[in-house]
Amino acid sequence: MPIKDIHQAIEARFPDHLEAIREFVRTPSISIDGTGITETAEQVKGFLEEAGAEAEIVPTKGHPVVYGELMTGKPKTLLIYSMYDVMPVEGEEWIVPPFGGEIAELPDVGRCIVSRGIYNTKGPLRGFLNVISTLQELESLPVNLKFVIEGEEELGSKHLPDFIAKYQDRLGGDAVFFPWFALNRRGRPITYLGAKGMIHVELASQGGEWGGPRAKGIHSSYGAWISSPLWKLVHALASMLDEDELITVDGFYEDVREPTAEDEELLANLDGVFDERMILEENDVARFKYDGLHGADLLRKYLFSPMINIDGLLAGYTGPGVKTVMGHKAIAKLDIRLIPDMTVDGALSKVRDHLARHGFEDVRLEGIGGYEWSRTSVKEEVVEALHESYRYHGHEAEIWPYIGGSAPFYLFTKQLGLPLVMGGLCHGGGAHGPNEYAVLDQLVQYEKSIATFLLQFAFGSVD
Amino acid sequence: MPIKDIHQAIEARFPDHLEAIREFVRTPSISIDGTGITETAEQVKGFLEEAGAEAEIVPTKGHPVVYGELMTGKPKTLLIYSMYDVMPVEGEEWIVPPFGGEIAELPDVGRCIVSRGIYNTKGPLRGFLNVISTLQELESLPVNLKFVIEGEEELGSKHLPDFIAKYQDRLGGDAVFFPWFALNRRGRPITYLGAKGMIHVELASQGGEWGGPRAKGIHSSYGAWISSPLWKLVHALASMLDEDELITVDGFYEDVREPTAEDEELLANLDGVFDERMILEENDVARFKYDGLHGADLLRKYLFSPMINIDGLLAGYTGPGVKTVMGHKAIAKLDIRLIPDMTVDGALSKVRDHLARHGFEDVRLEGIGGYEWSRTSVKEEVVEALHESYRYHGHEAEIWPYIGGSAPFYLFTKQLGLPLVMGGLCHGGGAHGPNEYAVLDQLVQYEKSIATFLLQFAFGSVD
Numbered sequence: 001m002p003i004k005d006i007h008q009a010i011e012a013r014f015p016d017h018l019e020a021i022r023e024f025v026r027t028p029s030i031s032i033d034g035t036g037i038t039e040t041a042e043q044v045k046g047f048l049e050e051a052g053a054e055a056e057i058v059p060t061k062g063h064p065v066v067y068g069e070l071m072t073g074k075p076k077t078l079l080i081y082s083m084y085d086v087m088p089v090e091g092e093e094w095i096v097p098p099f100g101g102e103i104a105e106l107p108d109v110g111r112c113i114v115s116r117g118i119y120n121t122k123g124p125l126r127g128f129l130n131v132i133s134t135l136q137e138l139e140s141l142p143v144n145l146k147f148v149i150e151g152e153e154e155l156g157s158k159h160l161p162d163f164i165a166k167y168q169d170r171l172g173g174d175a176v177f178f179p180w181f182a183l184n185r186r187g188r189p190i191t192y193l194g195a196k197g198m199i200h201v202e203l204a205s206q207g208g209e210w211g212g213p214r215a216k217g218i219h220s221s222y223g224a225w226i227s228s229p230l231w232k233l234v235h236a237l238a239s240m241l242d243e244d245e246l247i248t249v250d251g252f253y254e255d256v257r258e259p260t261a262e263d264e265e266l267l268a269n270l271d272g273v274f275d276e277r278m279i280l281e282e283n284d285v286a287r288f289k290y291d292g293l294h295g296a297d298l299l300r301k302y303l304f305s306p307m308i309n310i311d312g313l314l315a316g317y318t319g320p321g322v323k324t325v326m327g328h329k330a331i332a333k334l335d336i337r338l339i340p341d342m343t344v345d346g347a348l349s350k351v352r353d354h355l356a357r358h359g360f361e362d363v364r365l366e367g368i369g370g371y372e373w374s375r376t377s378v379k380e381e382v383v384e385a386l387h388e389s390y391r392y393h394g395h396e397a398e399i400w401p402y403i404g405g406s407a408p409f410y411l412f413t414k415q416l417g418l419p420l421v422m423g424g425l426c427h428g429g430g431a432h433g434p435n436e437y438a439v440l441d442q443l444v445q446y447e448k449s450i451a452t453f454l455l456q457f458a459f460g461s462v463d
Numbered sequence: 464m465p466i467k468d469i470h471q472a473i474e475a476r477f478p479d480h481l482e483a484i485r486e487f488v489r490t491p492s493i494s495i496d497g498t499g500i501t502e503t504a505e506q507v508k509g510f511l512e513e514a515g516a517e518a519e520i521v522p523t524k525g526h527p528v529v530y531g532e533l534m535t536g537k538p539k540t541l542l543i544y545s546m547y548d549v550m551p552v553e554g555e556e557w558i559v560p561p562f563g564g565e566i567a568e569l570p571d572v573g574r575c576i577v578s579r580g581i582y583n584t585k586g587p588l589r590g591f592l593n594v595i596s597t598l599q600e601l602e603s604l605p606v607n608l609k610f611v612i613e614g615e616e617e618l619g620s621k622h623l624p625d626f627i628a629k630y631q632d633r634l635g636g637d638a639v640f641f642p643w644f645a646l647n648r649r650g651r652p653i654t655y656l657g658a659k660g661m662i663h664v665e666l667a668s669q670g671g672e673w674g675g676p677r678a679k680g681i682h683s684s685y686g687a688w689i690s691s692p693l694w695k696l697v698h699a700l701a702s703m704l705d706e707d708e709l710i711t712v713d714g715f716y717e718d719v720r721e722p723t724a725e726d727e728e729l730l731a732n733l734d735g736v737f738d739e740r741m742i743l744e745e746n747d748v749a750r751f752k753y754d755g756l757h758g759a760d761l762l763r764k765y766l767f768s769p770m771i772n773i774d775g776l777l778a779g780y781t782g783p784g785v786k787t788v789m790g791h792k793a794i795a796k797l798d799i800r801l802i803p804d805m806t807v808d809g810a811l812s813k814v815r816d817h818l819a820r821h822g823f824e825d826v827r828l829e830g831i832g833g834y835e836w837s838r839t840s841v842k843e844e845v846v847e848a849l850h851e852s853y854r855y856h857g858h859e860a861e862i863w864p865y866i867g868g869s870a871p872f873y874l875f876t877k878q879l880g881l882p883l884v885m886g887g888l889c890h891g892g893g894a895h896g897p898n899e900y901a902v903l904d905q906l907v908q909y910e911k912s913i914a915t916f917l918l919q920f921a922f923g924s925v926d
Contacts, residue, residue: 312778
């Protein structure tokens, strides 16, 4: 069937597709506390079955993975990776109920669906499945599909490696696709060819044999002769990063390698193209931390620097007013981003050794999880197919070697050895924060672009 | 009336006195959120009137002061300073309801009243007023009394200076007495001749022109090129104190003077006397931070060192699990203890200058309050009267030049120029924490010791 007819069919069905998307984000599926996880996994299994796939809910030690196969006997097989879980919304101020799937006007963006998960990543997933159902109705699905839809991405995909190991024999294919709203605010599609690795970890300082109160807070005046677990944590943290935010963990940059020739070519292409001002505006930030750097030089810092962020500090009395107390335990929640050739184990042991060497052997690392980094070459067929399909819709992608964030893509690229690409022509934003959104009027284009991509990937052309 | 008869009268009335004490702590009077403050101020006014004083509730810009005068035409006048407010109990685990006034067995201490305020300071206050009522009934009150009972001590006595300024002309007298449970756990009375000064202050780091997210949290991956308000706070804190907890705020020790000859004499008397082990046990701490120091040398560090404590850290995501976010604001609640000749204004401006000089001009000081330090000489008549009254009950006081904690005593000693002493023969503990207590069987001795002290102070003898 000609691509134009497929697009028309999508357009005709779009009112129903839109309702399906809005309905999907209305079920909270918060992995951190398990809210709605079971129901949502069942929903996803149902969506796959409606599209004609064989689907199952695969238990893990955490939240289940929904696995599906839709084998049509076509020559090419695409593995779809996505997630059905979302971040919590506590402590955030929303202009609409965060699980309402409501339509609202956002300044500078326009009419959007504003709802947790609409961008990251239930919106892109449901839109993708809408397209598959349509293609099946039209008997025009051009590829075989396998689906790995996990429920713990926002927790660091802790049990996805177990699933991948268990299903490794069935996960063969030609490439992996991660459905995503790839347009930036100015309507330009961005392709990220890789993701940084990430470790999340807690640094915990508690009174013990070294000193400090062991089991409960004590009067703060004792601080004149009793050591404080809070000060110990502050100094342990300060020892890891200097005042210019350069990481000072001993040997932390040892495994960092220079960007490759392909990386540098991509950076050169992005010089003067990627929109620095927009990134500052979107995040309500006045300046980058690298004064005087712009273009490729600025981007190189962003994409090729490891990073340690303090996600949260939890220590002592944090209520209103004053309580003069020395707490017995202080915790810093950190996330550490890894770039080639750093590894989770390597970085963790460097942090551990650093703490021990600098007198912080009593500051413990707890609650550890992590991903390795991932990268696909711009020359891979699946990447070219995506960009060719964008061109069909009149878009030229801005190609970034990495995204600043992290995802468990390494399980597919390193462990299964498959190229992985992410995309789709819609704009969204506000991940992990209030008023997460997707632009309403672009959702139909997103679904069309998915169909175009599948045909392009299957046949090397859409004509 | 002979002292023995007065003591017998107290003993006869003690069951009622005990109920009055338990009843008083059952009304929460939490200054931080205002719970029960109005009712409790009314209660205190009632107690003063029952004892025959003229009493009034004096409004301030915060919680009111209860002021009273009980003028009996005696030659000597004692000004009583106390407080009717208590610390909050949130986040604390109690073995009984914290506002129940219940009796419970505590390990190593025995049968106690366990209740917020029983030690700090509603127990000592109510016990003192029980004695005054008894002395009045016996027509044996040997002094004139003035009462200043404030409701904001736990907030740093923010509006007490206004009250003192307004009532300065009426606050004359011979000395100030602060009713207190002065016995330590081993049954030894401790006299603290002074109190450290204190500043409480918040250090606030927020995104702004310097960088960092200004109004809401952003995705943590941006930490690779956007500065973090949390890291800025950590570095600002770390710049103020080194890893040995020596204060590194520029010039912070400039105004610190050597202990006086009287201080050194008192320290020498305490050498080998004050119980280091007990202090560690009571606080469940393994060691002091000054390895190898003991006796007078250890105590000198405690009492003659300024101190900066982190009461609490409030920043970013502090819920369960992981949220990869860079917060837009981070706050550290601090208390700073001041010793002679430091001043609140001097120390604050040193902190301010230090932050500015070290690149933290964007870290703001907020929510400031404070006390100056205070000191009364051991040679003052009122101090000698207290110690002579202890001897009557078979106790020899351990005399400390200062307490490690703080109180607004400077308003009386520096502003009004009066000597101030605190005491009474009962043991209590757990101030500002869970299971605050006073030893049940010592409360009658406390009341007797108050009567003995008043007679000793009035007549220079109890015979």
